[in-house]
Amino acid sequence: MERLPRVWFVTLAFALLALSSGPVHAMHISEGILPVQWAFLWFVLAAPFVIWGLRNLRIRSKEEPHLKAMVGLVGAAVFVISCMPVPVPTAGTCSHPCGTGMAAILIGPTLTIVVTSVALLLQALFLAHGGLTTLGANILSMGVIGAFTGYGVFVLARRFGASWAVAAFMAGLLSDWAVYAGTSFFLATALHGDGSFVTMFLAIGLAFVPTQVPLGVLEGFLCVGAYRLVHNRHPEFLVTPAKWGAA
Amino acid sequence: MRKFVIVGGLLFALGLVVLVGPVAAEGNWPGVDDAVVKKFAENAGRPPSEPFLNFGEGDIQLFFFLIAGSVGGFVAGYYYRDLFGPRTSKVKNP
Numbered sequence: 001m002e003r004l005p006r007v008w009f010v011t012l013a014f015a016l017l018a019l020s021s022g023p024v025h026a027m028h029i030s031e032g033i034l035p036v037q038w039a040f041l042w043f044v045l046a047a048p049f050v051i052w053g054l055r056n057l058r059i060r061s062k063e064e065p066h067l068k069a070m071v072g073l074v075g076a077a078v079f080v081i082s083c084m085p086v087p088v089p090t091a092g093t094c095s096h097p098c099g100t101g102m103a104a105i106l107i108g109p110t111l112t113i114v115v116t117s118v119a120l121l122l123q124a125l126f127l128a129h130g131g132l133t134t135l136g137a138n139i140l141s142m143g144v145i146g147a148f149t150g151y152g153v154f155v156l157a158r159r160f161g162a163s164w165a166v167a168a169f170m171a172g173l174l175s176d177w178a179v180y181a182g183t184s185f186f187l188a189t190a191l192h193g194d195g196s197f198v199t200m201f202l203a204i205g206l207a208f209v210p211t212q213v214p215l216g217v218l219e220g221f222l223c224v225g226a227y228r229l230v231h232n233r234h235p236e237f238l239v240t241p242a243k244w245g246a247a
Numbered sequence: 248m249r250k251f252v253i254v255g256g257l258l259f260a261l262g263l264v265v266l267v268g269p270v271a272a273e274g275n276w277p278g279v280d281d282a283v284v285k286k287f288a289e290n291a292g293r294p295p296s297e298p299f300l301n302f303g304e305g306d307i308q309l310f311f312f313l314i315a316g317s318v319g320g321f322v323a324g325y326y327y328r329d330l331f332g333p334r335t336s337k338v339k340n341p
Contacts, residue, residue, distance in 0.1 A: 030280060032296025033288045066330060073326035080319040083312070087276050095279040127311055128298040187284065191291035200287075207283040233331050 028123065028138050029186060031131030038190040043136030046117075049144050053114035060111075067107075070237055074103045075115035077226075082119055082142065083129050086218070091210035097219040098142050101150030101175025102226045105168060108239040109147035116143035141182035150175030150223075154240050164231070165224050172223030176216040180208045 034042070061067045081099035088095060103112040120138050123129035130138050150171040157167035188201035230237055280295075288294055302311055 028280070029284065030288075030295035031298050033284070033293050035293070069326045069329045073323055073330060076319045076323035076326065080316055080323065083315065085276075085278060091282075092276070093279055093282045094276045122315070124298070125300055126302070127315055128301060128308065131295075132299055183284075187287060191287060191293060193291055204283065204287055207287070208279065211279055211282075237330070 028120070028130030028142075029134040029183060031124075031133055033131075033187070034134050034137060034190045036133075038186075039133045039136060041136075042134075042140055042186065046136040046139040046144065049110070049113045050117050050139065053110040053112075053117075056108070056110040057114055066234075066237055071107055071111055071115060074107050074112075075118060078103050078112075078115050079119040079122065081222075082116075083123050083127060086215060088211045088214050090214055093211050095211040095215055097215055097222060098146050098176055098179045099219075099222070100142055100146030100179065101153075101172040101219060102223045104147040104150040104175065105154045105171050105223065105227055105240045106230060106238060109151040112147035112151075113139065113143040116147070137183075137186040141186060142179050145182040146175045146179040149178035151240070158240075164227065168223040168227040169220040171220075173216045173220035176219040177212060180212045181205055184208065 057067075057071065078099040081097050081102075084096050085094040086096060087093075100112050100116055103115060107115075117135075117139050120130055120135055120142065124132050124135055124138075153174045154167045154171040157170050158164065162170070184201055184204040187204050188197055192200040227238075285295060302308065
């Protein structure tokens with residue numbers, strides 16, 4: 001039984017790697033799509049969250065010697081997960097999980113924003129994945145919305161008596177969907193033109209559904225596996241202890 | 248038993264993708280950017296522009312993706328070992 005998480009992870013990693021069919025861009029909003037004023041606004045709104053995360057990293061790393069290594073591990077995982085295209089047979093398209101729900105329940109939402117910002121910057125610079133002008137919007141959707149949704153769902157689920165496994169699954173599932181809802185929002189605000197914002201938002205959101213419903217489920221299982229792995233080995237590393245909430 | 252169920256489930260999912268996927272995708276697996284984001288952006292008159300740093304098309308992008316994946320995997324593995332240490336195994340006495 002103790003070997004189960006490792007077997008689960010190795011098999012999952014193998015399956016995901018085997019399925020990756022090459023470079024694609026997915027949830028990230030590509031370069032040039034957002035008009036300058038919207039791109040600037042999302043940068044301004046994202047900046048305080050990144051500064052908040054950096055400040056928390058500095059403060060917490062003084063008290064928790066393992067933290068920087070944990071942030072490095074989670075950051076690398078988010079970088080790989082968020083640029084890994086996964087074919088979704090029900091939709092016939094490729095998309096990628098975000099990994100920010102998982103990161104948020106492991107290291108906390110503010111540090112997740114930091115690692116997501118670094119991952120998105122590297123992807124925009126070297127992988128043509130996302131864009132520099134759209135970095136603010138991508139940080140807000142994948143980093144801020146994904147992290148706080150994942151963390152909030154986990155904490156609430158535990159407070160309402162859910163087991164840690166159910167809470168972690170819900171965190172991964174809903175954070176993934178929230179990221180794509182956020183992306184739909186940012187796209188709709190910039191692209192609706194003279195038409196209805198709500199109609200555009202719903203149209204983009206619905207277009208993501210066939211791909212993101214199964215990928216959200218995948219991300220839920222990813223969260224359960226990652227949380228269980230850390231909890232079994234070093235529960236003191238977790239920012240969301242399994243004892244919370246439910247008895 | 249649970250191990251076999253999980254591994255079997257994942258292999259079933261893999262088989263589903265391999266067998267059903269090409270039919271669903273008609274041999275083409277567009278990213279959601281093309282299928283959703285690009286489509287809406289083009290309809291709104293804001294098609295994506297070229298990236299500021301464009302390293303080219305075709306296999307060169309695959310090369311950079313593999314390098315990035317390898318570096319990311321190495322970093323993750325390095326810190327994993329740093330945090331969790333090597334797996335201890337029971338050694339049987341001869």
